[in-house]
Amino acid sequence: MAAIAVSTTINGDNVEYLCQPDETLLDVLRDRLGLTGAKEGCGTGDCGACSIILDDRLVCSCLVLGAETEGRRVETIEGMAHGDRLHPLQQKFLEHAALQCGVCTPGFLIAAKDLLAKNPDPTEEEIRFGLAGNLCRCTGYDKIVRAVQDAASVMKGA
Amino acid sequence: MNFDPRYSGRNFASVGTRPIRPDGVDKVTGRARYGADFNMAGQLVGRVLRSPHAHATIRKIDTSKAEKLNGVKAVITAADLPDLTDGDAALYDILDNCMARKKALYDGHAVAAVAAVDARTARQALKLIEIDYEVLPHVTDVDEAMKHSAPVLDDTIFTEGLEQEPVKPSNVTKRSQYGHGDIHAGFGQADYVVERSFKTEQTHQGYIEPHACVASVSADGTADLWVCTQGHFVYRQHCAQLLGMEASKLRVTSSEIGGGFGGKTHVWAEPVALALSRKAGRPVKLVMTRDEVFRASGPTSATSIDVRIGARKDGTITAAEATLRYSCGPYAGMWAELGAMTAFACYNLANVRTVGYEVLVNRPKTAAYRAPSAPMAAFAVESAVDELAKEIGMDPVEFRIRNAAQEGTRSSYGPVYGPIGIGPTLEAAKNHPHMQAPLGKNQGRGMACGFWFNFGGQTCTDLNIGMDGSVSLAVGTVDVGGSRASLSLVAAEELGIAYEQVKAVVADTSSLGYNDMTDGSRGTFSSSMATISAARNAIKILRERAAQMWDVPVDDVVWENGHAIAKGEKYGNLAALSLREIAAGSGKTGGPIAGHSELVADGAGVSFATHICDIEVDPETGATRVLRYTVLQDAGKAVHPTYVEGQYQGGAAQGIGWALNEEYVYGKDGRLQNPGFLDYRIPVCSDLPMIDTQILEIPNPNHPYGVRGVGETSIVPPLAAIANAVSNAAGVRMTHIPMSPPRILAAIEAERGGRWSK
DSSP states (O other), rough: OOOEEEEETTEEEOOOOOOOOOHHHHHIIHHHHHOOOOOOSSSSSOOTTEEETTEEEEEGGSSSBBBGTTTOOOOOOOGBBBBTTTOHHHHHHHHHHOOOOOSSSSHHHHHHHHHHHSSOOOHHHHHHHHHTTTTSSSSTHHHHHHHHHHHHHHHHHO | OOOOOOOOOOSSTTTTOOOOOOOOOHHTTTTOOOOGGGTTTOEEEEEEOOOOOSSEEEEEOHHHHHSSSEEEEEEEEEGGGGOOOOOOOHHHHHHHHHSSSSOOTTEEEEEEEEEEEEEHHHHHHHHHOOOEEEEEOOOOOOHHHHHHHHHOOTTOOOBTSSOOOOOOSSSEEEEEEEEEHHHHHHTTOOEEEEEEEEEEEOOEEEOOOOOOOEEEEOSSSSSEEEEEOOOHHHHHHHHHHTTTTOOOGGOOOOOOSSOOTTTSOOSSHHHHHHHHHHTTTOOOEEOOOHHHHHHSOOOOEEEEEEEEEEEOOOEEEEEEEEHHHHHHTTTTHHHHHHHHHHHHBBBBBBSSSEEEEOOSSOOOOOOOOSSHHHHHHHHHHHHHHHHHHHTTTOHHHHHHHHOOTTTOOBOTSOOOEEEEEEEHHHHHHSSSHHHOOOOOOOOEEEEEEEOOOOOOOOOEEEEEOTTTTTTEEEEOOSSSSSHHHHHHHHHHHHHOGGGEEEEEOOOOOTTTTOOOOOOOTTTTHHHHHHHHHHHHHHHHHHHHHHHHHSOGGGGGEEETEEEEEEEEEGGGGOOOHHHHHHHTTHHHHSOEEEEEEEEEEEOOOOOEEEEEEEEEETTOOOOOOEEEEEEEEOSSSSSSSSHHHHHOOOHHHHHHHEEEEEEOOTTSOOOOOOOOOSSSSOGGGGGGGEEEEEEEEEOOTTTTTTTOOOGGGGGSHHHHHHHHHHHHTTSSOOOOSSSSSSHHHHHHHHHHHHHHOO
């Protein structure tokens, strides 16, 4: 199959890459661009570990083709901190120990960022349903929910 | 050097605080490297071909077409992994599980593998491999597999542990028995007897990170392996032995691990990746898909358990017995034996007997899953205990307190207990506000206890003090949930310095001595013991250097709060020397300062927990909702309490999934029907409430800080606690896990039918 040339924006940077027509965006990010923050937990859109934001929309990058990002904006976990300044969600995940193994964490942070962008003051129930597309097997979600609540209150005050 | 591991009752400065973990920033920025995040130049993609049959003889494998495909660099079968196990039956099973030799023994069993330039070529190559199978009758159910009519998986298996040696092979590899006293006499004294049979379905550890590794074998016979594992030293040993290498020629680096829960304690893909790399002469990356993870890795046992417990009117248990049948997959295990050991471990029993049967079935090889085998046994026993309390008319907590094991009790599996936490967790449960909270319509409360052993094991730790006074701690247990933070706290505590001054890393197999698998809740227990020992060795050198700097006898120098102090009035003028000051001068006083420790961390404590939960059952649909959940568990000493809470909450959540949802569903064809997270549904955020925790600290007398392992026990009580809550809410005793809506509905309808027919 002939490779497709794609021109896109990733974390604010202009990026060009070649990919196969059947190659997922997740594979492009991980294998071609070295952005391994997004993880493949299932490859079928069930675990959310590969969550990214595509033009302000939360998606599983394993369900998007690499060729589909042409002319669009991609945000990944690698773009969440500004230099050495962590995003409040990242900071609160650390303070609350909202991660144990940490493999689901990039996906949760992206999903939580998307949630707070749309709903800056979510209830516990809204957080729980907002993050229901992301699987965590270590924490029982308790400390994740608390970290998101704490980050939301910090971000509102900012 | 002699190391005294006894509990000393010291006051803590660092231990018990809650700092941010040292690996945290990398994990929230996407920088941390897990199994699949590592690459090497010239790396090939490995893929495994798996049997679609539950049970089949492999008559012939033709790989010639696959080998000819452009871009394919190696194709291997069992012939490329010759049997070098030298009579080690357990290792032979591992080898056969990595690559089927004569028969495919379950849906998903590896039969061949390829390495190619890219994933697409590798997938194409798998399709070109031709295998001639003779499909055999199969059995996947544990009770069916025990029947005389069942197809026998391995005709060399004659049940061990029977009084009379069997004359025919069967699927039961072993019978084990535990207990003491006189069961018949005990039941003779009982006023009430409860007898029930229970079943639990097979579940998977469900770690979010699939198994992944990169193997690179050089032409000189040395090799590197990057892998997500709970024990890189054990992986090195197994891989080296299976590939005919010397262990020291294989360097294994453990990546960040995206969950293990016991499931990353066995090699599957790693020997295959090494064999592919050896044949292709290039590095090979092998990553399982989620489908492969479900079909070929993990899972835990499916079980069938009979329990009988008798008690007097006053609430004293007079006798208890259980028969436990655990599926092992197609290879021998000791899963039922662990169930038999743990089943009644919470109680002080005069007469107790448990019998375990290890049963072969055409399912994946059973792997450890967090307190392996204990949750199912606890489900059966704690359900029957609840029922018995009800018959006697006693409060279930009071009934358990009355019969709880304590210091000096002879456990049902043999040893006599030291100081233990079962009584205190029950008392804490009794006094917890959760127990008094009101319940609404269709809501029920349940509670249950759980027990698990802790393991100590071989442990090796290096502590190196830099010339700037900062401390590098190299440990050989894998960090599965924050242990680098807790071990840094321990090093800081012992040395008397700030947590921030310590940096802990997990060392590779060429940089540190052997460490056992990170299992049995041993990571923080054993590596903290080795860290304390290493720090004490370093302190001895620090004292010597200070003595040298002062020109005083070393016996006059003590170590306090991170400083060397010369004791005695004659040294009144000498200002204390800090660790930094001594380190800065080390080049002139004898060179680098380090403390090492190699030990067997004996004296691991035992661990107990009590859980309380409230469940609402919809009587129309059988659907359930977890309303409230509380975990009370003894930690010995919580080194980093936040991560201890995390272990309690995580185990409870896994137990909730197991109790209510998760199960392997096999079709009549012996194929797994739900090998994905859509159909094998683990709890999501909206399924759960906050999980309340209470940490009790009953010091382990065999650890300097009193630490016990905390990782596993939290998954033991949930199945039973939830079953008791559902049974109370629905008004019918639930005996089959998971309590999915159809099972609950069927139980409710059967109970209604029963009532109507009366």
